[in-house]
Amino acid sequence: MYKIAVIHGDGVGPEIIREGMKVLEVAGDRCNLKFEFIPYDFGGDRYLATGEILPDSAIEEMRQCDAIYLGAVGHPGVAPGILEKGLLLKLRFSLDQYINLRPIKLYQGVETPIKGKGPKDIDFVVVRENTECLYCGVGGFLKKGTMDEVATQEAIYTRKGTERCIRYAFELASKRPRKKLTLCDKSNVLTYGHDLWQRTFKEVAKDYPTVECDHAYVDAACMWMVKNPEWFDVIVTCNLFGDIITDLGAMVQGGMGVAAGGNINPVGTSMFEPIHGSAPKYTGKNEINPIATILAGSMMLDFLKEEKAARLVEDATIKVLSEGYLKDLAAGKMGMSTSDVGDLVVKLMGNGDGK
Ligand code: IPM
Ligand code: MN
Numbered sequence: 001m002y003k004i005a006v007i008h009g010d011g012v013g014p015e016i017i018r019e020g021m022k023v024l025e026v027a028g029d030r031c032n033l034k035f036e037f038i039p040y041d042f043g044g045d046r047y048l049a050t051g052e053i054l055p056d057s058a059i060e061e062m063r064q065c066d067a068i069y070l071g072a073v074g075h076p077g078v079a080p081g082i083l084e085k086g087l088l089l090k091l092r093f094s095l096d097q098y099i100n101l102r103p104i105k106l107y108q109g110v111e112t113p114i115k116g117k118g119p120k121d122i123d124f125v126v127v128r129e130n131t132e133c134l135y136c137g138v139g140g141f142l143k144k145g146t147m148d149e150v151a152t153q154e155a156i157y158t159r160k161g162t163e164r165c166i167r168y169a170f171e172l173a174s175k176r177p178r179k180k181l182t183l184c185d186k187s188n189v190l191t192y193g194h195d196l197w198q199r200t201f202k203e204v205a206k207d208y209p210t211v212e213c214d215h216a217y218v219d220a221a222c223m224w225m226v227k228n229p230e231w232f233d234v235i236v237t238c239n240l241f242g243d244i245i246t247d248l249g250a251m252v253q254g255g256m257g258v259a260a261g262g263n264i265n266p267v268g269t270s271m272f273e274p275i276h277g278s279a280p281k282y283t284g285k286n287e288i289n290p291i292a293t294i295l296a297g298s299m300m301l302d303f304l305k306e307e308k309a310a311r312l313v314e315d316a317t318i319k320v321l322s323e324g325y326l327k328d329l330a331a332g333k334m335g336m337s338t339s340d341v342g343d344l345v346v347k348l349m350g351n352g353d354g355k
Pocket of ligand 2: 243244247
């Protein structure tokens with residue numbers, strides 16, 4: 001029995017999470033797993049109604065859960081930054097989810113905008129540090145609103161935070177067939193913070209002699225991800241660069257409709273989510289693509305070490321993508337509703353006897 005906190009969030013969040021839970025329930029039935037879903041209504045609507053974003057008591061409850069399944073956060077009526085910091089980043093930081101794991105995998109049947117590249121060329125993972133860098137919220141204003149205004153925003157890198165992230169990436173790379181790890185940084189300019197990354201990377205590398213080490217400056221990495229995505233196997237990078245390159249990665253793998261991610265604390269409570277946002281204009285229309293959320297559910301199963309259930313979900317989703325069921329991955333253009341796609345994944349999971 002797994003206890004899963006569910007934060008459906010704003011906009012299309014409830015619709016996609018509903019399909020995700022539907023798929024997880026059935027995968028659970030097939031594999032003798034039970035899920036207790038504990039719903040939380042945190043998000044823009046609740047904030048506007050009550051002023052509350054995420055009370056500490058809820059964080060403590062979620063800490064006791066096996067995982068968190070998150071829909072989407074972002075509300076047109078709430079100023080940028082409030083929900084991001086108060087909900088999403090607060091969860092990542094409080095639960096010390098220090099890895100943001102984002103597979104960039106082009107599934108069969110999905111179109112990449114990159115000419116001449118196919119599924120064999122696009123299959124890598126970005127390991128994004130998830131608790132430090134420019135995301136730490138250190139900074140301030142001086143003489144705000146005047147012509148003499150000064151604003152500072154500091155990037156914090158700690159040895160501990162850098163090392164645990166790099167170690168996670170080496171561990172992951174050492175278990176993949178290609179065993180290649182690319183450090184993506186801007187050490188030619190960030191000569192303090194990313195010098196720490198460089199030194200830490202070289203030290204940790206000594207513990208992983210089977211992993212081939214590689215390096216790319218982040219600007220060049222953006223270029224190579226488009227020009228030669230087949231060069232990458234695992235990329236490790238800081239929080240901000242990871243944020244940016246994984247949106248690029250999502251496009252390379254065929255769009256936000258299929259991009260999923262995990263916020264991982266290897267010894268705590270991790271959180272799984274689609275990378276796309278709350279897409280307010282599609283709210284309640286049953287037109288949004290739930291595939292990214294369903295794949296986030298499969299990542300969650302992997303993390304819970306329920307590999308059989310994870311493959312059941314992923315394989316059924318791959319079938320949906322590769323066997324031409326969807327006209328397009330974009331919202332409103334799938335030729336199917338959100339709930340139809342969820343039903344289809346369930347149907348393609350078969351009856352549990354491999355049929
Ligand atoms: C992401 C998002 C968040 C981030 C935002 C919503 C704070 O873009 O998960 O990539 O910047 O990490
Ligand atoms: Mn992002």
